[in-house]
Amino acid sequence: MAFFKGLRELRKTLQADIQAVFDRDPAARSALEVILTYSGLHALWSHRIAHWFFKRRLLLIARIISQLSRFFTGIEIHPGAKIGRGVFIDHGMGVVIGETCEIGDYVTIYQGVTLGGTGKEKGKRHPTIEDHVLIAAGAKVLGSIRVGRFAKIGAGSVVLREVPPNSTVVGVPGRVVIQDGIRVNNDLDHCNLPDPVAEICRSLSNEISELKKEVAELKRKLKETEEKQGGTTNNDRPALQYIDEK
Structure with missing residues (x-):
């Protein structure tokens, strides 16, 4: 059986x-x-x-x-x-x-x-x-x-x-x-x-894009300030050049 x-x-x-x-x-x-x-x-x-x-x-x-x-x-x-x-x-x-x-x-x-x-x-x-x-x-x-x-x-x-x-x-x-x-x-x-890795990469990419926009806006404001005041920063170097070097 x-x-x-x-x-x-x-x-x-x-x-x-x-x-x-x-x-x-x-x-x-x-x-x-x-x-x-x-x-x-x-x-x-x-x-x-x-x-x-x-x-x-x-x-x-x-x-x-x-x-x-x-x-x-x-x-x-x-x-x-x-x-x-x-x-x-x-x-x-x-x-x-x-x-x-x-x-x-x-x-x-x-x-x-x-x-x-x-x-x-x-x-x-x-x-x-x-x-x-x-x-x-x-x-x-x-x-x-x-x-x-x-x-x-x-x-x-x-x-x-x-x-x-x-x-x-x-x-x-x-x-x-x-x-x-x-x-x-x-x-x-x-x-x-x-895909959690892809989601993290997209999040980082978005954050980098936002940071680039903020830096571009800051450079624009510094340039306007220099044109109005004709001043310099950091040992007589233009502020805009100083930011680019940093």
Whole structure:
């Protein structure tokens, strides 16, 4: 009975993995195409086999399977990682998932993502990704931290701290820019996220523009004063020249 129950669970997991592709990739056309051509799915299924051996302490076989999968797919998943059902690795070249990483159900991961550690510490050293999280291209989530349900991590972000549920994180280091204001859906609109660095640059640019206007106005007033009084400042140098030199 346990054997048949395991087969039923495996079938449900594989079906959820295939359905995840159709739900989140508009380019998917048929189940046969998905099964034969999607490297993210190949890496995921290879990992499920490697993880089965890993749990039974057949570590060498598990690592060989994971390395073969890495060679053919460009996606490196340690056989010790725990991955739920319905996970979608899209254009997964360069994805790295560490040994103690835990990934929940219906997570979306794009190319270049690293779920890694921060050093040579022992024990739980990789992140825990809860259900329905989206991790955009090139993002790095490092250390034994937790990313809450329905969170979004923007492209190129480096996340080193806990991420609350229903939040959006961008930047280096990652900053929470949206939390509980609007529910974050696990969609594909991960390119239209706020950029705190760009906002700071715009603020500095506006401040510089205001300072330039103030300096120009000050120079104008000094010039008018000199023309009226014919005076000089700072050891007989014209005031306007003095400001320019400063």
